[in-house]
Amino acid sequence: MSAAPQKAKAGAEKIDVTVSAVVPLNELVTRFEFKAKDGRDLPTFSAGAHTVVQMNDQGRTRLNPYSIMSDPADTSHYAISVRRDDEGRGGSLFMHRNVKVGDEMTITFPVNLFSLDLRARKQVFIAGGIGITPFMAMIAQMERLGGQWELHYSVRTEALGTYVQELSYKHPGKVHVYYDDQSQAIALEDLLDGQPLGTNVYVCGPKGMIDWVHATASAAGWPDANVHSEEFTKPQPGKPFQVRLCKSDKVIDVGEHESLLEAIERSGVEAPFLCRGGACGQCETDVVSFDGDFIHRDHWLDDDQHANGSKIMPCVSRFVGKSLELDR
Amino acid sequence: MTIQFNEETFRDDYSFHNSDWAIKRFPFPFHEDSYMYAVNMEQHRGGPEGSVYEKRFDVDEHYVSEMRDRAMVLADDPLRCQSLPHMTLAGWDLLELIMVSKSEDYPDLFELHRNGNQWRWVNKPLGIDDTFTFLDETTLPYGPMEYITRQAQGDFCVLDQRDDMLWMDAGMVTTQADWSLDFDIGMNFFEWHAPVPLAHEMGIFKRALKFLLNIQQGAPARRLNWTMTVNPLLDTSPENYHKWGIQKTTLTPENIGAKQHLRVELQTFFRLPRSNALVFPIRCYLCSFQDLMTMPKWGRRLHRVVRDLPEELATYKGFIDNRPMMLDYLSQFDDGLPTSRGVWPDLDTEPALKKSS
Amino acid sequence: MIADAEGAEAILELAAQDPDLMTKSHIIFIPKGTNYTQALRDLKPAQFYEGPSYEAAVQRIRHVLAEAKMGLQVYLTGTEGLMGQAQNEAMQAGIPHSAIQTEHRGSVARRMQCVHCKGITEDVITDPFVCSHCGLNLFVRDHYSRRLAAYQGVCIDAEDPGNVPEPQELYT
Ligand code: HEM
Ligand code: FES
Numbered sequence: 001m002s003a004a005p006q007k008a009k010a011g012a013e014k015i016d017v018t019v020s021a022v023v024p025l026n027e028l029v030t031r032f033e034f035k036a037k038d039g040r041d042l043p044t045f046s047a048g049a050h051t052v053v054q055m056n057d058q059g060r061t062r063l064n065p066y067s068i069m070s071d072p073a074d075t076s077h078y079a080i081s082v083r084r085d086d087e088g089r090g091g092s093l094f095m096h097r098n099v100k101v102g103d104e105m106t107i108t109f110p111v112n113l114f115s116l117d118l119r120a121r122k123q124v125f126i127a128g129g130i131g132i133t134p135f136m137a138m139i140a141q142m143e144r145l146g147g148q149w150e151l152h153y154s155v156r157t158e159a160l161g162t163y164v165q166e167l168s169y170k171h172p173g174k175v176h177v178y179y180d181d182q183s184q185a186i187a188l189e190d191l192l193d194g195q196p197l198g199t200n201v202y203v204c205g206p207k208g209m210i211d212w213v214h215a216t217a218s219a220a221g222w223p224d225a226n227v228h229s230e231e232f233t234k235p236q237p238g239k240p241f242q243v244r245l246c247k248s249d250k251v252i253d254v255g256e257h258e259s260l261l262e263a264i265e266r267s268g269v270e271a272p273f274l275c276r277g278g279a280c281g282q283c284e285t286d287v288v289s290f291d292g293d294f295i296h297r298d299h300w301l302d303d304d305q306h307a308n309g310s311k312i313m314p315c316v317s318r319f320v321g322k323s324l325e326l327d328r
Numbered sequence: 329m330t331i332q333f334n335e336e337t338f339r340d341d342y343s344f345h346n347s348d349w350a351i352k353r354f355p356f357p358f359h360e361d362s363y364m365y366a367v368n369m370e371q372h373r374g375g376p377e378g379s380v381y382e383k384r385f386d387v388d389e390h391y392v393s394e395m396r397d398r399a400m401v402l403a404d405d406p407l408r409c410q411s412l413p414h415m416t417l418a419g420w421d422l423l424e425l426i427m428v429s430k431s432e433d434y435p436d437l438f439e440l441h442r443n444g445n446q447w448r449w450v451n452k453p454l455g456i457d458d459t460f461t462f463l464d465e466t467t468l469p470y471g472p473m474e475y476i477t478r479q480a481q482g483d484f485c486v487l488d489q490r491d492d493m494l495w496m497d498a499g500m501v502t503t504q505a506d507w508s509l510d511f512d513i514g515m516n517f518f519e520w521h522a523p524v525p526l527a528h529e530m531g532i533f534k535r536a537l538k539f540l541l542n543i544q545q546g547a548p549a550r551r552l553n554w555t556m557t558v559n560p561l562l563d564t565s566p567e568n569y570h571k572w573g574i575q576k577t578t579l580t581p582e583n584i585g586a587k588q589h590l591r592v593e594l595q596t597f598f599r600l601p602r603s604n605a606l607v608f609p610i611r612c613y614l615c616s617f618q619d620l621m622t623m624p625k626w627g628r629r630l631h632r633v634v635r636d637l638p639e640e641l642a643t644y645k646g647f648i649d650n651r652p653m654m655l656d657y658l659s660q661f662d663d664g665l666p667t668s669r670g671v672w673p674d675l676d677t678e679p680a681l682k683k684s685s
Numbered sequence: 686m687i688a689d690a691e692g693a694e695a696i697l698e699l700a701a702q703d704p705d706l707m708t709k710s711h712i713i714f715i716p717k718g719t720n721y722t723q724a725l726r727d728l729k730p731a732q733f734y735e736g737p738s739y740e741a742a743v744q745r746i747r748h749v750l751a752e753a754k755m756g757l758q759v760y761l762t763g764t765e766g767l768m769g770q771a772q773n774e775a776m777q778a779g780i781p782h783s784a785i786q787t788e789h790r791g792s793v794a795r796r797m798q799c800v801h802c803k804g805i806t807e808d809v810i811t812d813p814f815v816c817s818h819c820g821l822n823l824f825v826r827d828h829y830s831r832r833l834a835a836y837q838g839v840c841i842d843a844e845d846p847g848n849v850p851e852p853q854e855l856y857t
Contacts, residue, residue, distance in 0.1 A: 119779070120779070121779055192755065192756075193754070193756070194754050194755075195754060195755040196753075196754060196755070196779075197750060197751075197753045197754060197755060197757060197778050197779045197780065198755075198778060198779020198780075199755050199779070220755070220756050221755070221756035221757070221758055222755055222756060223780065223781050223783065223784030224784075225781040225783060225784065226755070226779075226781065
């Protein structure tokens with residue numbers, strides 16, 4: 001199939017960085033800044049992009065995505081803002097408690113799943129709480145492009161209004177802030193009413209807010225394609241599970257944060273792949289026997305193959321249950 | 329190695345030719361003795377030394393002449409290069425990608441000196457030494473995409489990514505296998521692929537699109553496609569089909585070895601950082617049948633592939649009428665021996681052609 | 686709502702289903718020789734305009750779209766040529782094509798672009814046909830461009846000059 005098969009250089013899409021600043025902003029939110037370890041500029045990114053920060057938490061690897069909030073035109077550093085989540089799985093706590101200036105960390109190349117529609121006649125940003133971060137970069141980009149925008153930003157209290165002062169000072173008239181504790185709320189219907197044709201709305205915040213914006217816009221006759229959202233979901237790892245590789249006669253454990261493919265590779269067994277994204281079909285592997293349920297996440301196998309458990313795509317799919325044997 | 333650039337033409341007297349070096353590194357696209365559409369994508373992170381896969385943007389002996397041909401096509405028909413207004417930023421992304429890649433990969437041919445947004449670009453083969461302000465269009469003679477793709481072999485489609493879809497919103501297309509940028513601009517991935525037979529039913533485009541949407545910065549990908557062209561004509565455009573179509577009827581058993589070319593496209597995919605657009609460079613390589621036949625394995629294999637290719641594909645690729653004559657010619661180079669797997673010519677290990685008596 | 690010729694019938698049907706709709710509607714109608722104008726006027730739309738041709742109406746369409754606000758619903762009905770061109774205007778104004786409703790009525794004629802000279806030939810009903818600009822004999826492809834609001838016409842006798850099959854009526 002391939003012209004010149006190439007193994008990926010493992011980890012090539014990762015960047016080694018040094019923490020260059022840790023700036024507490026308020027009780028809950030701290031900004032972290034990274035510079036490339038080799039002193040060069042970091043890769044250029046587009047507003048709305050995120051990076052996945054790898055944390056080494058006492059032998060456990062944690063991978064959390066954060067929006068890059070710094071100005072895309074300035075690649076001397078990346079900035080992220082992390083809200084401490086005392087109930088979460090611990091990534092944000094680790095960042096707040098353990099990460100210090102000068103620490104070395106690994107982050108991924110920027111990935112953008114929340115990009116600006118550059119055709120838009122006007123951009124309307126709606127942020128809730130820490131959902132402000134992607135808009136910090138978007139605003140910087142819009143200011144440079146000279147495009148029309150406005151921000152509607154809802155925060156709990158003045159004290160927790162991350163970047164409120166900076167934004168209001170720099171962009172009076174474009175930034176509208178709403179304080180929960182003063183019973184202020186975004187008047188969404190009015191806000192959507194009367195926007196020029198070709199306006200795009202972007203929302204980032206809690207799930208309830210995102211659903212509300214989508215539903216309200218839709219009821220006002222807005223096309224779905226003009227409403228964009230990014231939800232703060234945690235990465236979806238899976239429960240650890242065990243697999244027997246028949247051909248190589250090995251039993252391996254797949255950890256919470258690694259893919260089955262990575263676990264196979266870690267055990268020293270050669271496995272084919274190209275995309276590592278469930279699309280190319282290269283890693284297709286026959287199932288010898290199983291007792292349990294597959295979590296298929298690929299776009300390659302068809303519904304029948306998913307249902308009958310004859311094959312699995314180890315780059316993205318997982319398994320829960322008693323036992324799984326693969327022909328590998 | 330410094331490249332010796334050919335003095336050659338891709339029209340009129342067709343003085344195009346491949347050196348032994350170029351034949352050996354020709355991206356022969358068939359890894360087995362048959363061919364069918366597939367989601368044949370892999371990572372684009374280098375390849376064997378000297379191969380066309382090694383560098384991000386391959387530069388070869390045809391560079392200077394291809395760029396001259398492109399300039400002629402554009403002079404005749406400026407609509408071959410178009411960019412919708414929202415794609416200018418992606419154009420700058422592409423300019424940066426090509427300048428950085430070429431200056432790093434071919435330091436003897438290209439230089440990029442950056443001081444903030446003041447850039448100096450030196451292109452020695454084309455004799456260009458320009459200073460401009462990055463992201464300021466008024467400092468370049470053309471838009472950023474046109475400027476840089478007048479200096480880069482192969483066609484370029486720049487795709488905007490919106491609503492989980494790719495949109496062909498900009499491009500430089502002068503060496504295409506019979507499709508029109510002017511017609512296709514603004515279309516989405518499924519729309520511009522609509523004329524392709526069989527692949528839709530096979531689900532290929534659905535899967536390919538998912539893959540492309542997920543291509544990430546720093547992790548480019550590539551694939552090969554191929555077709556057939558009579559005479560080494562780069563500009564097989566629909567726009568000019570009423571002029572070049574007739575050339576397909578000039579094949580004879582005597583001239584087919586020299587005139588009939590296998591046309592291979594090395595297609596690569598890069599995520600562009602500022603715009604989040606995707607660029608799709610389509611690099612075209614031509615090789616005459618007679619040059620291909622100098623590699624015994626390729627001779628055997630090409631015969632079998634052409635012979636067994638489904639009719640729909642031979643029709644779509646435009647050589648159904650000439651297929652019998654091609655097979656007459658190619659069968660002389662197929663002695664029935666098995667071929668080794670993979671695309672490489674394996675000259676040292678594959679047996680020479682057994683002459684039938 | 687933008688309609689031509691038999692597209693009027695689609696609007697009349699819509700109005701019959703939902704009479705309230707008309708109080709908010711702006712109808713732009715090109716009769717193309719039909720006589721639906723009075724019936725449409727009788728629906729009492731908020732605004733009504735009759736244009737002699739699409740070309741004459743297009744300035745008005747652009748103006749309406751430029752002034753419009755998000756939430757505007759666009760409904761196009763009639764010939765493919767009209768729907769395609771008006772859809773293009775609406776897309777230029779910022780409405781995604783997926784949010785534009787269309788209903789084909791009347792003639793099945795195609796609007797064709799000659800890929801060679803780029804000229805548009807309107808109301809093509811046979812395959813092959815002669816380009817009204819450069820005179821080449823073109824065959825009718827299914828490949829459609831929303832931006833041009835046209836199908837693609839390609840020279841049919843390039844490889845065998847003069848060998849042009851008898852034109853067949855489209856869709857027969
Ligand atoms: C986003 C990047 C891509 C662009 C801009 C692109 C563009 C095109 C165009 C313009 C054509 C000619 C269609 C015509 O006849 O008018 C074509 C053909 C085709 N494309 Fe793509 N394509 C892309 C990606 C892919 C990918 C990833 C695949 C993977 C399977 C693919 C598979 C094909 C095939 C099989 C054909 C038919 C080629 C032949 O038989 O000669 N394309 N493509
Ligand atoms: S590696 Fe591509 S599907 Fe798994």
